[in-house]
Amino acid sequence: MMKYNLSEPWLTLDKWQKKVLKTKGNIVMRSGRQVGKSAIISVKCGEFAMNHKDKTIMVIAKVERQSQLLFQKILRYIHVKNKDIIMGGVDRPTKTRIKLYNGSIIYCLPAGDTGYGIMGFTIDLLIADEAAFIPEEVWNSVIPTLAVTKGDIWLLSTPFIKEGYYYNCFNDPTFTSFHQSSEDCQRRDDDFLAHKKATISKAQYAQMYLGLFVDNLKRLYSDELIKKCCILKRKPKEYSRDFFLGVDCARMGENESTFEILDGTHKERIIQIENIITTKTLTTETERKILQLEKQYDFNKIGIDDGGLGVGIFDHLLENSITKRKIVALNNASRDKDKDKDTISLLKEDMYIHLLTLMEKGKIKLLNDDNVKESLRCILAEYPQDHKNKMLIWGKHSHITEGIIRACWLIKKKKLSIEQEAKELVCSGYFGMFFFGVGIIPASQLLF
Incomplete structure (x- = not known):
């Protein structure tokens, strides 16, 4: 050679x-x-x-x-x-x-x-x-x-x-x-x-690796959708909020890890707070960065891919008294069973599609950040030509999006009290109608 x-x-x-x-x-x-x-x-x-x-x-x-x-x-x-x-x-x-x-x-x-x-x-x-x-x-x-x-x-x-x-x-x-x-x-x-x-x-x-254009590939997130969702400016942290952290650790041969912080206080109005990228860092440095952010934001949950280089970080955070009840393994290779169907789908694709749904329904706003937009733009959906296998989703600069989809998945899975559920319905503005005497009043017009 x-x-x-x-x-x-x-x-x-x-x-x-x-x-x-x-x-x-x-x-x-x-x-x-x-x-x-x-x-x-x-x-x-x-x-x-x-x-x-x-x-x-x-x-x-x-x-x-x-x-x-x-x-x-x-x-x-x-x-x-x-x-x-x-x-x-x-x-x-x-x-x-x-x-x-x-x-x-x-x-x-x-x-x-x-x-x-x-x-x-x-x-x-x-x-x-x-x-x-x-x-x-x-x-x-x-x-x-x-x-x-x-x-x-x-x-x-x-x-x-x-x-x-x-x-x-x-x-x-x-x-x-x-x-x-x-x-x-x-x-x-x-x-x-x-x-x-x-x-x-x-x-x-x-x-x-072969440098070829491939027929059965389409972008998952369109320019129009990205433009619609990526509108936020960074602002100082607010208190009494429900923050979630999605982490994508640098893989073998790659230099960047990403930390995506989302405000999931209202599941129908998710807001991206910060996008942080670190380059050429050791796993110990990534672990320290997570703990530093935890001290700053007091996360509800922290999602990390525990495959590859992330496994050591996940194991250490699982033993840490501060993060052991917050850290969640969201491995791209794990599977999530569909309760309504007798099928099992790859969790990675589920997370990507969940973000797509949030964006299309206007339930999430992201930072107007070139790095965030670049990552979303590069995500591709691969449609098998034989129509027998499941659609695959991936991208060259996917690390930021990988962090975002993990944080969004944690917000989707978070448990709410009855009072919080009721407030979520009101804040959503389009989840149902309430009857009061004669006539129907939209939920968005009600105040607690």
């Missing part, structure tokens, strides 16, 4: 990467994970910036976190190759800009939902990381920034669904397309790929 220099990947380029480096004009790339697509684009961008005067380059992704990953690789490459070309002092590199002494500037911005913050630029080169996950409205805002310069577009991503600007670029003759499977990568880990192939669906493996 080929050795790979992680700190200086340009020293060990694959043949396909060398071809990308030499290609001129528009480029669209699709690949499996960890094949080196961002590595080669960072090299190509660095060379373009250093060898062309007075050029404006824009690096975008759906969220800031993603765009920063590629941006930092570009900065490192330029620093290693020619650090003296990088301006210093007040013009030194920032999180969003690299200025070079030859007059070229590299910007890094999140695209968000509309691309509004990018519309004022005139650019010579647009680079979009995880382009498949960028909303269509963004392209309508961003592409015109290249009109005057007739600049180039470089798109890189793992595939998503068979629609939209990114997908259409593969049939556009003005783009040179590249496809690279994880199985063809010279640095592949065969044991890792074999494990993934055995534990996830064929469609999921085809999309995430």
Whole structure:
């Protein structure tokens, strides 16, 4: 197996990467994970910036976190190759800009939902990381920034669904397309790929590791639904509320854990309070973070996946006197029996569908947070073509949604007193009508 220099990947380029480096004009790339697509684009961008005067380059992704990953690789490459070309002092590199002494500037911005913050630029080169996950409205805002310069577009991503600007670029003759499977990568880990192939669906493996567009996939949460629900701003914590915590621990090979805090005081009006992401943390640090949040919010229940790396955290919290009556195992592989039917369904899919129902019925409001929206947008429903197997639900950036669905499931299962149940009916505004003398009075008009 080929050795790979992680700190200086340009020293060990694959043949396909060398071809990308030499290609001129528009480029669209699709690949499996960890094949080196961002590595080669960072090299190509660095060379373009250093060898062309007075050029404006824009690096975008759906969220800031993603765009920063590629941006930092570009900065490192330029620093290693020619650090003296990088301006210093007040013009030194920032999180969003690299200025070079030859007059070229590299910007890094999140695209968000509309691309509004990018519309004022005139650019010579647009680079979009995880382009498949960028909303269509963004392209309508961003592409015109290249009109005057007739600049180039470089798109890189793992595939998503068979629609939209990114997908259409593969049939556009003005783009040179590249496809690279994880199985063809010279640095592949065969044991890792074999494990993934055995534990996830064929469609999921085809999309995430073979870099293929798959027919029987549809988004679970539409843009319209996300826009309708993700409207909240963060606000100070209120007291005497019923808080629930959903945790998704970083899996093997992934860097992020997420902590989703929801106010479930009223089951018909659920409110997301906070979305917290930690990166590259040990399980002991994740455990401490849960205890810290418990001290701050005094949760009704805490939901965690006790499979994989979460099992150690769950076991420790189960032994802790503070959390032992609050911690609940919500393992994606466990099953939940349907009381009305003689069937057993996967709990993971039940939790995802429950969130969908809450969103469609207007019973939950979520944070207007790009990371939350990105996670919801990437969730896919896989419909088996033989119609015999159950629908599967998954997504590349699912960790935030995984935390949200666990907190929502805990709220669904929470027990209420008779008085609380009555108040829930009133607060819902549409659960039944009450008779008083002559006529019918809507429950929403009653006050306790």
